[in-house]
Amino acid sequence: MDDFSPNDPLWKLLGHAAPTKPAPFFARSVLRRVHDPSPPSPFAALFLRSAWIGAAAAVVAGFFLTLNSATPASRASPDLVQAFDIAADFDSLLALDDVLSPEGNL
Numbered sequence: 001m002d003d004f005s006p007n008d009p010l011w012k013l014l015g016h017a018a019p020t021k022p023a024p025f026f027a028r029s030v031l032r033r034v035h036d037p038s039p040p041s042p043f044a045a046l047f048l049r050s051a052w053i054g055a056a057a058a059v060v061a062g063f064f065l066t067l068n069s070a071t072p073a074s075r076a077s078p079d080l081v082q083a084f085d086i087a088a089d090f091d092s093l094l095a096l097d098d099v100l101s102p103e104g105n106l
Helices: 009-016 026-035 042-069 078-100
Strands: none
Touching: none
C-alpha cells in the first residue's frame, strides 16, 4: 500500500480531527528551551552520583577479589617446595662428598 494513498483510513480519521494552530512565538519558545536546558532534576543528579559511587565500589571490590585469588608464595605447590628443599641440601651433600671421596683427601 502506498504511504500517501488518499484512501488510507488514517487520512479519513485526520479529516475528522479539529484543526489546531500553533501558539504565537512557538518557534521562539522551542529554540529558547533547546538553547537553555533546565538543570537536571535532583533525582537525576542523585542517581548519577550514586551510579559513580557504585561503579567505584565495584572496581575496588574486583581489585581485592583479584588480590585474594592470586596464589601467594606460602601456597606454592608441594612439588616446588620439595625442589627447593632438595636444592638447599645440595650444599651439605657436596661438602660430605668432598670429605668422603678419595680424590678430595690427596
